[in-house]
Amino acid sequence: MKQMQSFRKLGRKVQQGFTLVELAIVLAVIGLIIGAVAIAKDVQRNAEYQKAINKFAYQWKMSYDQYYQRTGVVVGDCQQAPTYMIDGSETSINSGGACSRAGSMSVPGIPASFTDRGRKICAGQGYAADTVGQGDKALAALNLRELMTRAGVRMPPGRGEGHEDRFLYIDSNGNPAELQVCFQFNDAGVASGAGNVMVIRGLTPDLARYMDQVIDGKPDSREGRFRIQGRPAQTASTEANAPGTQWEANNTEGVAINVTGNSTQMNTSDKRQAVVNTSGNAGGTATGRTFDEDQVILLTAHWIMEQ
Template sequence: MSKSNSFRRLGRKVQQGFTLVELAIVLAVIGLIIGAVAIAKDVQRNAEYQKAVNKFVYQWKMSYDQYYQRTGGVLGDCQQAPTYMVDGSETTINNGNACSRAGSMAVPGIPASFAGRGSKICAGQGYAAGAVGDGDAALATLNLRDLMTRAGVRMPPGRGEGHEDRFLYIDSNGNPAELQVCFQFNASGTASGAGNVMVVRGLTPDLARFMDQVIDGKPDSREGRFRIQGRPAHANGGANQANAPGTQWEANNTLGTSLGGGAGATAMTNNDARPGVVNNPNNSAGGTTDGRTLDEDQVILLTAHWIMEQ
């Protein structure tokens, strides 16, 4: 064998491997791809959250305002003798019907004089009472969809015909979750806001924070126009001053703090994956008593109140 042929074979063997520069380039490309996938997931989630705000809750607020403009009263109120309370037509005053005002001259016509106020108007129960946060009001007899349809008010598409009050989204662990919209009147002194409110049920803490920032500019669960349901007001003294900087949305994907307990308490519940079993009232789902925090578990769900202008 000639020396030239031998050198040619050696040259070919050397060229079969990768140089350090080539390996560095490959690793850099892989890193960019992994980073792009992670960023794409965040972008997709934010886009879905934005859709939940713009195409669902904001559209429901517009429908609520349109109902007020068309009927001259808030949702479920008496048109001939308005109480300015959601579901006012199902209340009584001095043992007389609110709409007829029988015996109402003996008392002032303020919310405190009306009995039976505060029921929420929904298009069906949806989540069981207390299943996605404490403090759920009783369900009114009036139906949200029927009231809107009779007034000729166009509703958001929601999940489709007959389910306009619901919105399906994916939580940050990849599990489907559902938003539900209702409306109710909150009495004076209610920590989640007095007056007529939109009740948004089935929020993950992540979506609640996002929605809060869009609506009133800061993710604060006890201040502003968008607040968490079922939490006590801040104390007037001590560390938590009234009207001081508020409280963050009190949960993450797997653990709820101060949920169903006193200040600073941590409440955990078992994650029940059986079909048809509704999430636990105080913590909804997620963390367990043994500290389980798996990223495939259902993210806990909350309820918020958005204070309406009328």
Template sequence: MKNSKFSRRASQGGFTLIELALVLAVIGLIIGAIAIGKDVQRNAEYTKVSNKFLEQWKMTYDQYYQRTGTVVGDCQQAPTYMVNGSETSISGTNACQRPGRQAVAGIPENFTATGLKVCEGQGYAEGQTGGNDAGLATQTLRALMTRHGVRMPPGRGEGHEDRYVYQDTNGNSTEVQVCFQWNPAGTASGAGNVMVVRGLTPDLARYLDQLIDGKPDSREGRFRIQGRAAHTQTTEANAPGTAWEANNTVASNIAGNRHASSDNTAIGAGNPTGATATGREYDEDRVTLLTAHWSMDQ
């Protein structure tokens, strides 16, 4: 009887080490699954931005070119092959009405009033999503597309086809906007006609760059950051590019090669005009926003 009572008390004791280890392992798996689930959800959101918005606008741009024979906003009767070419001038004459006999070559370097971006409204204020924003063209993106019967992606709805809303990594709603512009030769973000993508978080920019180029490099390839300085030193020739190094809330010298808090290419707590108050690095703050240029085929 004494032995049976002792064994019954022993059986009513605490968990064994093996049981505790199993419980901790299950808890770890649950926490890991939640973390992975957040990453999967965010990547699914980024994929929607790429597939349902940016890729669709790339197709819309190409369809405009196929339908009109010119790039967005260019002259059909005397094309310049520059976005918004119809608002440019050469030898003091509007590009679309230039005389047949000119004293200069009809190359972009001899045109004036070039490089204005074609958007559907300003959207983010100048400099709010990075430095070196181009001026706004008189022509509007929606008017050009509808005038030539080109269907646009749905975006945010009727009249807001150039915008799309997603959540940043802190859970804040963020708007990405599409414009088009022409960059002169030597532009570090890509020469020629580009899609201007405003309102990207660094995470989303890295993701899109990986999809487009196969390598998330903000200085090289067809998808680059707006406003980054070009490699100008002999020792920098053919050097590796630069990562999309800004974190969630603090700008980190996007325009240079070292970290600093005074750069205005990215918006963050280190900038007086940033999206967050100076000195804040809170998870609830809006994430740093950037602008990128995606080089078009035409």
């Protein structure tokens, strides 16, 4: 009889469930796990951003500088008659080739006197003008990889042999995105920076802001050495020395962007742009979409070179 009573007491104890203290501990542990997962995602994304700039963008900057040190001219320029412009060897002056300077003594040897200037030098096939938005230059005949290899300059590893100009990363929504590097000369008055620039396409707004902060310490898309491509120049007198402009859009959508078929329409008053990826679809969603699975809008930036 005593044994049966003890079994009943034991059964009642087993059926009592968790105490409030135990539930609080379990909830606290769950909260810590969720927080750790969220922090881990941010840490992983920051690590990818650091890799994108330190092992890709900065390495291409070093390759560009090494090319200048070894050849005495910028990428694609004439060694015997430098124009100090990227792809200068494919330009003409006074109806003569830039490298021979035939008939050039009658005009000043400044960029404004050269025609066919400003074409971008990419590796491999590159991408045509107006592919990723306003400000795209025509593609030069010269090949970036061949020029670097000929000068004995080691390029960053990129995506692998033959694809040193590319870098693959994951955007904040888990979609793959690719950076591509080219070089070009910008005329005076171009809002993204005059002179020789490195063109980096395929940047999410978050990555663009991060790179801008690292490069010149000021995440401003109009000012400094790292600027967005396609920004309209300031023309009004009230805009002189006015505050710059932040990197537009966010990590889920492109503001004022409407996607129609395979083309991207820009709001002319907003001047915000999306990139067209290899499949022909716009890399960004229409205004109003904020789905977690959406492709993050991709921007193109110009990094102003010293040489």
